[in-house]
Amino acid sequence: MNAGSQTVATGAHRAPVFRFDGNGDLGRIGLIFMASSVVMEAEMWAMAAPGVSVHTTRIKLPKVTVEGIEAMMNAPQLEEAARLLASAPIDVLCFGGTSASFLHGTAYDHGLMKKLTEWAPGKKVNTASTASLAALAEVAAGPVVLATPYVDGVHQRAIRFLEENDHKVLSHKNLGIDEDQALAEVPLETIFDMVCEIDTPEATAVFISCTNFRSAGVIQALEEELGKPVISAVQASFWHCLEIAGINGAKPGYGRLFDKRLAERT
Numbered sequence: 001m002n003a004g005s006q007t008v009a010t011g012a013h014r015a016p017v018f019r020f021d022g023n024g025d026l027g028r029i030g031l032i033f034m035a036s037s038v039v040m041e042a043e044m045w046a047m048a049a050p051g052v053s054v055h056t057t058r059i060k061l062p063k064v065t066v067e068g069i070e071a072m073m074n075a076p077q078l079e080e081a082a083r084l085l086a087s088a089p090i091d092v093l094c095f096g097g098t099s100a101s102f103l104h105g106t107a108y109d110h111g112l113m114k115k116l117t118e119w120a121p122g123k124k125v126n127t128a129s130t131a132s133l134a135a136l137a138e139v140a141a142g143p144v145v146l147a148t149p150y151v152d153g154v155h156q157r158a159i160r161f162l163e164e165n166d167h168k169v170l171s172h173k174n175l176g177i178d179e180d181q182a183l184a185e186v187p188l189e190t191i192f193d194m195v196c197e198i199d200t201p202e203a204t205a206v207f208i209s210c211t212n213f214r215s216a217g218v219i220q221a222l223e224e225e226l227g228k229p230v231i232s233a234v235q236a237s238f239w240h241c242l243e244i245a246g247i248n249g250a251k252p253g254y255g256r257l258f259d260k261r262l263a264e265r266t
Helices: 039-047 066-074 077-086 098-102 106-119 128-138 152-164 188-198 216-226 233-245 256-265
Strands: 027-034 052-059 092-095 124-127 144-148 169-174 205-208 230-232
Touching (some): 027 077, 039 216, 066 152, 098 106, 098 128, 098 152, 106 124, 128 233, 128 256, 188 205, 216 230
Parallel strands (some): 027 052, 092 124, 144 169
C-alpha cells in the first residue's frame, strides 16, 4: 500500500492508512555540508518529490574566506565525512560547497571528484561546482551574469572558474559576506533585486553561487521576470544528483533546468 492511500474496507475491519514519512524509496542523496550552514538541506527537501531523501554529514568551515575554505578542505574531517556518509545506503554523494570546489580552478574540482570516488567506493559522486557546470550545459548557457554573497577574493575565483569553462561573465555583483551564518540571512527580496540589477540582455543565463545563500525560492520568479534560465548552486546540485542517479524526483516550480524530467512525468 502506498503512503497516503485511501482506507479500504475489508469485512468488519479497515486496512491501515500510512502517512508519508520521508523515506527515500525513490532515491537517497548523501550530502557533505558545512556545519554552520542551513540553506542547502532545506532547499533540497523543498525541491524533492516524495520518495527522495537527503542525508547529511557536516564539516567545519572556519570563515568564508580563501584561507578559511582552504583550512576546511585540508582538514582530515573531509575524508572522514565522505567515508561515514558512504557507509549509509545512499545513491549519490554530493559535496555541497561551491566555493570550496572551484577555489583553485577546474583541475582542483576534478581532483576533489577523484578523491570522493576513492573515499566513497561504489557511490556516484558530484560537487556543487561540477553540478553547476553540468546545469549550465543543460540549459545551453553561454555568457552569464553572476550573483554571489562572497568576499572579493572568493568572488573573483568564481568568475575565473566560470570563464575558464567558457561562460564569460558579462556582469556580476557580490555582497562581501565572510561569516557563514550571515550568508543564510540574506532575504529572498534582496537576492531577487540583486539579480535583476546585474542582468544584461546579452547574458544567456543567470548563475547564483553559494550553497548557504538562499536561491530556490526566487528561481521561478526571476525566470519569469528576465525571460532566461536561472541556475543556482543548490538547484544545480540537486538536479545533478537526480540525473546521475537516474531518479526523476523533483517537484515543479524550481526552474527550467528541471523541465525535461518533469515533462517525462506528464
